[in-house]
Amino acid sequence: MYQSIDDIEDEGGADIQESVGRSKLFIGLLIGLAILIVVGMFSNNRKSVIDPDVTAAAEQYDVYVRALAEPHPALRRARLLDFVQTYPDHDRRNAAQAQLDVIQQADDQDWLSLQEIIFDPTQNAPVKLAALDLYEEMWGSVLLGGREEEVVELREGLTSQPENIAAIEEEPQDFSPKPDKFDDRIDNTQLAGGIVVAERSYIPPSPTVRTLPPTTTREVVITKPKIRKDRKPRYPSRALRRGVEAEVVLSLNIDHKGEVQMTEVVSVRTARKYRKDFIKAAERAALRTKYYPKLVDDRPVAASGILKKYIFNIQD
Numbered sequence: 001m002y003q004s005i006d007d008i009e010d011e012g013g014a015d016i017q018e019s020v021g022r023s024k025l026f027i028g029l030l031i032g033l034a035i036l037i038v039v040g041m042f043s044n045n046r047k048s049v050i051d052p053d054v055t056a057a058a059e060q061y062d063v064y065v066r067a068l069a070e071p072h073p074a075l076r077r078a079r080l081l082d083f084v085q086t087y088p089d090h091d092r093r094n095a096a097q098a099q100l101d102v103i104q105q106a107d108d109q110d111w112l113s114l115q116e117i118i119f120d121p122t123q124n125a126p127v128k129l130a131a132l133d134l135y136e137e138m139w140g141s142v143l144l145g146g147r148e149e150e151v152v153e154l155r156e157g158l159t160s161q162p163e164n165i166a167a168i169e170e171e172p173q174d175f176s177p178k179p180d181k182f183d184d185r186i187d188n189t190q191l192a193g194g195i196v197v198a199e200r201s202y203i204p205p206s207p208t209v210r211t212l213p214p215t216t217t218r219e220v221v222i223t224k225p226k227i228r229k230d231r232k233p234r235y236p237s238r239a240l241r242r243g244v245e246a247e248v249v250l251s252l253n254i255d256h257k258g259e260v261q262m263t264e265v266v267s268v269r270t271a272r273k274y275r276k277d278f279i280k281a282a283e284r285a286a287l288r289t290k291y292y293p294k295l296v297d298d299r300p301v302a303a304s305g306i307l308k309k310y311i312f313n314i315q316d
Helices: 002-068 073-086 094-117 124-138 148-159 237-241 272-288
Strands: 226-229 245-253 260-269 289-293 295-297 300-301 303-312
Touching: 002 073, 002 094, 002 226, 002 300, 073 094, 094 124, 094 245, 094 260, 094 300, 237 272, 260 272, 272 303, 289 295
Parallel strands: none
Antiparallel strands: 226 289, 245 260, 245 303, 295 300
């Protein structure tokens, strides 16, 4: 009797243990499935939020670099204007605007020189038109930021008056020789070779030669920017403690007042770990340095590509 009861209890306990094991396995599977769902949701959310921003930032910086590398000043101005207007919150917007200011100052100087030629009474129309064509080729009046309306107005003013046209077509002239006319007093019995009276002695007219008025040429006097008040860079403290030295070369854009408007890194010679520290120190010093501006015939103008070297030497 007791033996039978024990057997029943043993069988019931085994069933309970097996049921508990299955429950634990099911719960474990549910937990694992929930973890996979959470991880998948986090990965998708991170991909949808972070990756587009990173990609967009890289594309915007690439647009800025390509605009800055454009060699033609008119195209560079158009691309930089498009960059500033399209990405007003970009961290390079101020640098792009500074470059635009330098380009615009150069355009203003060339436009002023063109005006002097156009309204110079000693210059003739071909010279004025050639100067206008040269300006339009250089600064692309139809591009973004150009002077399309002003150029059209100047060109119409030069070509609207007949006296300003370089070559005026003349009426065609007859250069064939005129027939000879014999003296009527000679009768027909006169032998051939009698006296002939020419109507006139014909000399073909020489074509009119148009000559340009003499123009005086002189050498343009250009004076490069010179330092008026130099600012030495502050040695980065972290590099100073470790005895790290460096050499940084910057390219500067200086306006007509002698102030540095923009800096670009040309080269850096130091340990990679300290490059940013030295560049930052050199740029701060360059932006605080004052110059005597570039002079063209004693007239201050903007200058670009002025190299400035900063040497960080611990012994100094």
